[in-house]
Amino acid sequence: MSDRLLTPDELETALRAIGAERYHNLHPFHRALHDGRLSKAQVQAWALNRYYYQARIPAKDATLLARLPTAELRREWRRRIEDHDGTEPGTGGVARWLRLTDGLGLDRDYVESLDGLLPGTRFAVDAYVHFVGERSILEAIASSLTELFSPNIISERVSGMLRNYSFITEETLAYFTPRLTQAPRDSDFALFYVKEHARTVERQQAVMDALRFKCGVLWSMLDALDYAYVAPGFVPPGAFAPRAG
Numbered sequence: 001m002s003d004r005l006l007t008p009d010e011l012e013t014a015l016r017a018i019g020a021e022r023y024h025n026l027h028p029f030h031r032a033l034h035d036g037r038l039s040k041a042q043v044q045a046w047a048l049n050r051y052y053y054q055a056r057i058p059a060k061d062a063t064l065l066a067r068l069p070t071a072e073l074r075r076e077w078r079r080r081i082e083d084h085d086g087t088e089p090g091t092g093g094v095a096r097w098l099r100l101t102d103g104l105g106l107d108r109d110y111v112e113s114l115d116g117l118l119p120g121t122r123f124a125v126d127a128y129v130h131f132v133g134e135r136s137i138l139e140a141i142a143s144s145l146t147e148l149f150s151p152n153i154i155s156e157r158v159s160g161m162l163r164n165y166s167f168i169t170e171e172t173l174a175y176f177t178p179r180l181t182q183a184p185r186d187s188d189f190a191l192f193y194v195k196e197h198a199r200t201v202e203r204q205q206a207v208m209d210a211l212r213f214k215c216g217v218l219w220s221m222l223d224a225l226d227y228a229y230v231a232p233g234f235v236p237p238g239a240f241a242p243r244a245g
């Protein structure tokens with residue numbers, strides 16, 4: 001690891017290298033999801049667990065919003081909450097995610113109850129929300145930078161899933177379409193902020209560690225799914241069991 005001060009552009013290059021090495025597009029569960037190697041029940045397990053991530057993202061952003069020092073920053077950040085929660089009932093990313101779980105045949109009350117969640121999903125997502133509440137604002141903003149890499153994985157996921165699963169339609173995957181414009185807008189801002197504010201070696205290292213941490217959150221969510229629903233296939237007691245869902 002470099003311990004000299006990087007220029008802002010070198011910092012960006014280093015951050016992109018972290019994504020190239022650690023982003024969850026490289027996880028075997030993701031490859032299997034895109035390549036059509038999962039059963040419908042395994043895709044249901046993915047959507048049900050990922051619901052918790054989607055549902056907690058606005059809480060994560062609200063936690064950060066409350067800590068931001070200027071109206072300008074808060075205006076920028078509050079848009080994220082509107083993107084996820086919508087501006088009226090039935091709109092926004094979380095509601096669109098529920099249309100995906102509906103389309104997969106999962107009961108909405110069951111999904112929203114979180115009863116079927118894997119413990120690993122809960123711990124990973126909660127760790128992200130806590131990180132954003134407890135670390136510096138710079139680290140909290142940097143932890144959102146995985147979104148620099150999400151448009152690629154989203155395009156790959158949507159085309160792969162449409163091609164490979166008869167039970168998936170464009171409508172089921174409608175969650176992802178707005179993300180293709182929202183994620184670059186959000187990550188451009190976060191990247192600009194981080195490049196402006198990480199001007200010491202320590203701050204640059206903290207920013208890189210925050211991105212590594214976040215890659216670990218996403219990775220461990222897929223580890224939990226893989227262990228429970230692919231191999232060895234030990235579903236934790238009480239978690240979504242394909243026939244009970």
Ligand SMILES: O=C(O)c1cc(C(=O)O)c2c(n1)C(=O)C(=O)c1cc(C(=O)O)[nH]c1-2
Binds near residue numbers: 093149154
């Ligand atoms: O589909 C994906 O692979 C993916 C990845 C990420 C990410 O990299 O954190 C996000 C999302 N989707 C997403 O839909 C989303 O709303 C989102 C918010 C955030 C964040 O950290 O604030 N990441 C992501």
